Amino acid sequence: MSDPATGAGPSANPFTQVPIEITISVGRARPLVRDLLRLQRDAVLPLDRRVDDPVELYVGDKLIARGELTEVEGEEGQLAVRLTEVADLQNGL
Structure with missing residues (x-):
């Protein structure tokens, strides 16, 4: 197991x-x-968000980050998320 002190x-x-x-x-x-x-x-089916609104990233039901949809450079049509806010998972959001 890793030791933060070392x-x-x-x-x-x-x-x-x-x-x-x-x-x-x-x-x-x-x-x-x-x-x-x-x-x-x-x-x-209309959603409760606008096209330019941030998206939310979850692991299970835990919000871990927010970001904006973007296209992968050099991969036409391939979606990605550029992170704009990352949760402090050790100390809370």
Whole structure:
């Protein structure tokens, strides 16, 4: 296990190699069930956010960062998130 006092880095901890899944939330919709049942292909479901609003990054239900959607340079059409705010996970957001 790494020791902050000795400066041993996270590479000494085998858990640093475990992948995690991050969920990016771009907004929420709250349609009525009857409206949801009527949705068909090409329907538009309005969200509670605007195109330029920040997105939120979650691990499980824990907010870890906020950012803006962008396109990966050199990869046309590939989405990415540029972080604008990162949570202090040790001391709270």
